[in-house]
Amino acid sequence: MPLDPQAQAIADQFARLPRPDLDTLNAAAYRAGLAAFAALAPALDAGIRIDNLVLDGPAGPLAARAYRPGSADPRPLVVYFHGGGFVSCGLDTHDALCSRLALLADAIVVSIDYRLAPEHPYPAAVDDAVAAVQAVHRAAATLGADPARIAVAGDSAGATLATVSARLMRDSGLRLAHQLLIYPVTDSACDTASHREHGDAPILDSGLMRWFWRQYLPNQEAGLDPRASPLRAPELAAMPPATVITAGIDPLRDEGEAYALALVAAGVPVMLRRWPGQFHGFASLLGQLDAADEALAFAAAQLRGALAR
Numbered sequence: 001m002p003l004d005p006q007a008q009a010i011a012d013q014f015a016r017l018p019r020p021d022l023d024t025l026n027a028a029a030y031r032a033g034l035a036a037f038a039a040l041a042p043a044l045d046a047g048i049r050i051d052n053l054v055l056d057g058p059a060g061p062l063a064a065r066a067y068r069p070g071s072a073d074p075r076p077l078v079v080y081f082h083g084g085g086f087v088s089c090g091l092d093t094h095d096a097l098c099s100r101l102a103l104l105a106d107a108i109v110v111s112i113d114y115r116l117a118p119e120h121p122y123p124a125a126v127d128d129a130v131a132a133v134q135a136v137h138r139a140a141a142t143l144g145a146d147p148a149r150i151a152v153a154g155d156s157a158g159a160t161l162a163t164v165s166a167r168l169m170r171d172s173g174l175r176l177a178h179q180l181l182i183y184p185v186t187d188s189a190c191d192t193a194s195h196r197e198h199g200d201a202p203i204l205d206s207g208l209m210r211w212f213w214r215q216y217l218p219n220q221e222a223g224l225d226p227r228a229s230p231l232r233a234p235e236l237a238a239m240p241p242a243t244v245i246t247a248g249i250d251p252l253r254d255e256g257e258a259y260a261l262a263l264v265a266a267g268v269p270v271m272l273r274r275w276p277g278q279f280h281g282f283a284s285l286l287g288q289l290d291a292a293d294e295a296l297a298f299a300a301a302q303l304r305g306a307l308a309r
Contacts, residue, residue: 001249001276002277003249003277003278004278006289006290007202007278007289010288010289011202011203014203015202022210034089034093041093042096042286042288043096044096044099045099047103048067048068049067049068050067050099051066051068053065053110055132057127057135058127062128062132062135063091064091064110064111065091065098066109066110066111067099067102067111069103069108071106074141074144074146075107076106076107076108076145076146076149076150076177076303077108077109077140077146077147077149078101078102078108078110078151078180079110079112079132079133079162079165080112080158080162081111081112081129081154081158081159081165082155083154083155083156083157083281083284084158085156085157085185085212087117087118087215088116090113091113097155097283097286100286100296100300101153103300104300104304105301105304106304107151107303108144109153112129114128114132114161121215121217121218122225122227122228123228125161126161126165126168126228129162129164129165130165130168132165133150133176148177151176151177151180151306152176152178152240153181153182154182154184155283155284156184156252156280156281157185159183159256160184162179163179163239164226164227166179166240167226167233168227170238175240177240177307178240178243178306179241180242180245180299180302181243181259181260182245182299183245183247183250183252183256183283184230185209186258186259188220188223188224188228190251192258195251198249198250199251201251201280202249203279203280203281204280209251230259231258236265237268239266241306242260242268242269242270242271243302244256244257244259244260244271245273245299246273247274247275247280247282248278250278250279251280257274260272273298275295278291282295283299
């Protein structure tokens with residue numbers, strides 16, 4: 001299936017930009033190159049209060065940002081981890097997405113500014129994610145949230161951190177209500193059919209995904225650890241119910257869907273939905289892609305239903 005016309009128009013814009021040499025590219029240069037996305041940044045939704053927070057992290061303070069809708073306390077809470085290949089992005093890049101999710105899910109969304117590779121390689125981001133969920137759980141009452149109704153969510157690499165932290169919370173006895181995984185990264189092997197079929201997809205291609213893994217992992221063997229590649233987890237039973245969203249024209253499509261099926265095989269309730277004709281990262285382009293608005297509305301409805309129970 002070809003790209004959706006709206007997605008194709010955006011892909012054409014980026015096709016005119018110089019392609020980085022992945023043999024010489026460093027993280028600083030990659031982050032600087034993301035400035036091209038600034039022109040596509042949507043406006044924030046009205047009616048959302050935004051507060052900057054500081055949480056206790058394993059290596060020092062963790063910056064975070066809370067998005068609060070106008071409904072009465074106590075509200076459910078969503079801990080959100082941004083995408084960016086474990087290398088890039090942050091609180092500012094995901095302002096609009098988190099604001100929209102808070103509004104539509106009628107929940108407090110707390111976005112986490114975890115440490116990035118290669119300056120802080122694996123497992124720094126995982127350690128930060130686990131600490132953030134624990135810190136938010138402890139601070140739920142202060143935040144005006146219900147500690148019994150907490151979900152984790154994320155896109156791309158952030159979805160990896162969301163589901164890994166959910167599994168580790170399960171093992172520690174803290175049960176979360178839901179996990180929202182938007183085109184998750186689930187296996188460092190990068191060897192699925194969608195990697196072969198869409199290896200040169202716009203926005204994220206297979207070469208760039210392998211470059212991200214090289215920045216993130218201290219060595220290739222670390223990619224076998226289920227905290228890095230959640231598809232390799234030996235036991236997924238009793239995980240929180242999940243919503244998994246994938247994009248049709250995305251090298252990561254098949255590993256995301258394989259992870260959804262692995263959860264189902266372990267007895268976990270899963271809602272899996274693929275957005276055909278969309279590239280990786282599409283859900284961040286609110287106001288630019290109709291599919292982005294649809295996907296966030298769907299994701300928020302899933303959260304709202306799960307957190308109401």
